[in-house]
Amino acid sequence: MTARPPVTAMLPPAPTDQVPESGRAGLSEASREHRDTLLRVAIIGNPNTGKTTLFNALTGLRQRVGNFAGVTVERVEGSVKGPDGHRFTVLDLPGSYSLSAGSPDEQVALEVLLHRDSDRWTPDVVLVVVDAVHLERNLFLTSQVLELGIPVVVALNQYDVAKDEGIAIDVPELIHALDVPIVPTVAKRGEGLDPLKRALLTAATLPPPQRRFTLPPDVRDALEPLTTCLTDAGLTRSAAGMEALRLLSVQKSEAHLATVPRLQAEVQDAIATLRHRGFQPNRLESELRYAWIADVVERTVSRPRSIKQNLSDRIDRVVLHRVLGPLIFLLLMAIVFQSVFSWAAPLMDGIEVLIGAMGGAVGDRMADGDLKSLVVDGVFGGVGAVLVFLPQIAILFAFITLLEHSGYMARAAFLMDRVMRTVGLHGKSFIPMLSGYACAVPGVMATRTIEDPKDRLATIMVVPLMSCSARLPVYTLLIGAFVPATSLLPGLTLQGATMLGMYLLGTVAALVVAAIFKRTLLKGPVRPMILELPPYRLPSAWSLLVSVAQRCQLFLRRAGTVILALSIVLWAMATYPRTIVDPSLPEGARQERQLEGSVLGQIGHAIEPMVRPLGYDWKIGVSIAASFAAREVFVSTMGTIYGVGGENEAALTDKLQTETNPTTGARVYTPLVAIGLMVFYVFALMCISTVAVTVREAGGGALGWKWASIQFAYMLVLAYGAAWIVYAGGRALGFAG
Known part of the structure; x- marks a missing residue:
């Protein structure tokens, strides 16, 4: 193997005919002032160019995630320290094929670059990331950015792949054609980052580029x-x-x-x-730009005469096969969900032991009383019950990120296009649905890439049916307690198959509901799908780590704020008012009397008639009601209820397995009740954040609330009806309820 030459920044010739000496002196002064100021860099590029990988490589974990003002497109900013102490703030704009604003994502990018962003985020330099392998396709967006009157740097990314495929790029000639600094980079290995930072500083002192072709x-x-x-x-x-x-x-x-x-x-x-x-x-615009692009590519790019079938093409012959493709997709999903149980179990056990030890250590140093109960039962019992599932969520996000960054997600959308057309959509709608496996909020936001308003709205209405990571703690708790780890196939247990079944149930339901919407309220023609299949790539470990760390950080933040606050409130509701209980009663009976007399118990008994047809008692009912804020709260509520007044030593799963009705002595939780409860959570929309995003993405105002109300209502009816069918049908077939 021959060593690769180091990648370096390449700059255009000094524009001596455009900048007078006095102007250069002023620019040098401005450059010195930049040392103490924050340079703003906006990163833009086509999808699948490695733009986000480059952004992660530049910023590491120094990132913050929010939304663009007035819209729900995810806004990711990061900070970068330059080689000579300069500080950059970097904004990762949505991936765009052009600035034609055909989709809301492209509209956001255009508004930032034209200084129409409502946050007044004005870039000092624009970093355009282009794919060295597909230069001609990427230069359309580049040519538009060159005309914005903002200094530009081009990152010629995946430069190593181009060389491996025999593609030779005359970079000096390309610099002459574009008249901007160009830096060859290999983002996944971090190559070219220092030259890129220096080029950004240099570009900030150069006059902005101009249009590179002449209009007739x-x-x-x-x-x-x-x-x-x-x-x-x-x-x-x-x-x-x-x-x-x-x-x-x-x-x-x-x-x-x-x-x-x-x-x-x-x-x-x-x-x-x-x-x-x-x-x-x-x-006219496309004809003029592509004529210029063709001339630039002819002068700067040479390809081997005989183009062999590359590795991606050979893999696609199998992965996109009409029969093997769907089977491979199901196999991958089975591996993902089995891994959620198999790989996470030791880490979960360790976290459970650690939280229990911390709760015990804190409790031992506190006097008996309400404060001790609040800390041990409310905080450690409630929040700790959710934190245990962090390893599973990390593993799920790692797999999803791996599939996205490797290029497989686009293949999954291609495979699903035939199925999606039968319900009135196309495969492009399946990408937001796949994102919904992680979280419905970015899944709904991902619909902004769908051009047709009716297709986009239909997709928004069904994305929450995809089982998100917030459902994972509920599934895991109930499957771990009531589904045996019986081996079905090598490497696949009944627990993993049950988890896969819950995800498939939500996916099938989403397709059926989408078909209903597309044939009624959102009727319209099925449009053809144009989808780029990126080459397969091995994602960088650092980029994978950053993506997973971001999601875990959001989960921990939620556990430390929303779930903590609700756990404290629920503890108070389960503790007060104090009930006078006969001390001669067994401890379990005394705890039950106290809970029944509390505010939480009274609310639970008021709810119980509504959930009793599903086989649930008041404790499950009140936990469901609390989890309408966020699904994970179901687990923390159960942890609080079963921790209040108890020794809090047994794991929550053990307590659920041994819980009995104080009147009849029958088991409260059975496999049938657990399956029905999981089915309820497959369908129910129990996430305030998703409702808020749907309101804004469906049009805002009264129109947005109309569609959000329809979404919430149909999902709740579907959840209740499906759970009732499972429970009543199971009992009719002779299963213990």
Whole structure:
């Protein structure tokens, strides 16, 4: 194996014909001032270029996640320290094929780059990440960014893959063609990061690039009034030129068109003039840009004459097979859910022992009384019952991230396209649904890549049916307590198969409900799917670690805030008012009397008639009611209820297995009750965050609340009906209830 040469930054020639000496001196002064200021860098690129991997490599764990103001597109920012002490703040913009704003994701990126972002986040430099293997496809977005009047740096990513495939890129000639700094990078191995940071600093002191091709005179004259209108509205001359060309092919009305006087009229006048002169306005931008791109690629890229079938193509012959493909997908899902049990068990046991020891150590140092009960039973019993499941959530997110970063998720969407078409959608809708396995909130946000409004809304309505990680603690608790670890196949137990069954049940239900929506309220034609299948890649361990760490951090934050607060409230409700109990009664009976007389017990008994047909007692009923805030609260509520007043030494699973009805002596929890309870959680929408996101993504205001109410109502009816069928049907078949 030959050693690779180090990747270095390559800069364009100094623009001596554009910047006078006095201007250069001013730029140097500005550069010195930058040492103590924060340089803002916006990262943009096509999907599957390694943009997020590069972002993670630059920022490590120094990231913060939120939403763009007014929208629910995830906003990820990070901080970077440059080689000479400069500090950068880096914003990872949504992946975009262009700035044409065909989807909400692209609209967000466009607003930031045109300084229309409501947060006023103005980048000093734009870092465009391009795939060195597919340079021609990536240069369309690059050509648009070059015209925005902002300094630009290009990261020529996956440079190693291009060389391995025999693709030679004349980087100096490419710099001459683009007139911006270009840095070859290998993001997954962290190669080129230091040269990239230096290039960002250098670019901030250079004049911004200009359009790299010339408009035909007739086109330039036709667009001049529109360009002037955009300039008067606040855009730079360069950005106005890009926007004028872009607006010719806009298929739908954009909000800012109504805010700029005469803008809509100028757009229509320009379109009419161009048509009169023999041009097709909706194709003009793509024709001009791709003509320039073809010339650039011809001068800078050489490929081997005989292109052999690459590894991705050979793998796809098996993975995308009509029969083998779906079987491989099911096998992968089975491995994921079996691993959730097998690999996580030792770590879960360790966390359980640690939390128990901490609770015991704290309790031993406290006097008996309500404060001790609050700390031991409320905090350690409630929050600890949820924290035990952190290893399983980490393993689930690790697998999902691995499948996403490796390129397999796009294949799963391709495989599902045939199935999705039978319900009125296409495979692109399955990507948000797959994201729903991790969390419904980013799954709903991922629908912003779907262009058709009806398809997007139908997908939003069913994404919460995909079993998210918040359901995992509920499934794990009940499966671990009531489903035996019987081996079904080598490496697959009944527990893993049951978990897989819950996920498949939600997926099948989502497809059925989507079919109903697409044939009734959201009826519309099935559109063809255009989906890029990225090459298979081995994700970097660091990028994988960062993604999993972010999700675990969010889970811990939730456990330390929402679940902690609810656990304390529930402990108080289960403790007060104090009930006078006959001391001669057994300890278990005294605890039961105290709970029944408490506020929580009274609420539970009021709820019990509604859940009794499902086989649930008041404790399950009140735990379900509490978990409408967040599904994980079911487990913490059960931990609080069974910890209050008890010795709190036995694990929650043991307490559920031994819980009996004080009147009849019958088991409260049976396998049939556990299966029905899991089915209830498969269908019920018990997540305030998901409701809030649905309201905003479905249109906001009264329209958003209408669709969110429909979503919540149909899922609750579906949950109750399915749980009743499981319980009543199981009893009719002779299973113990």
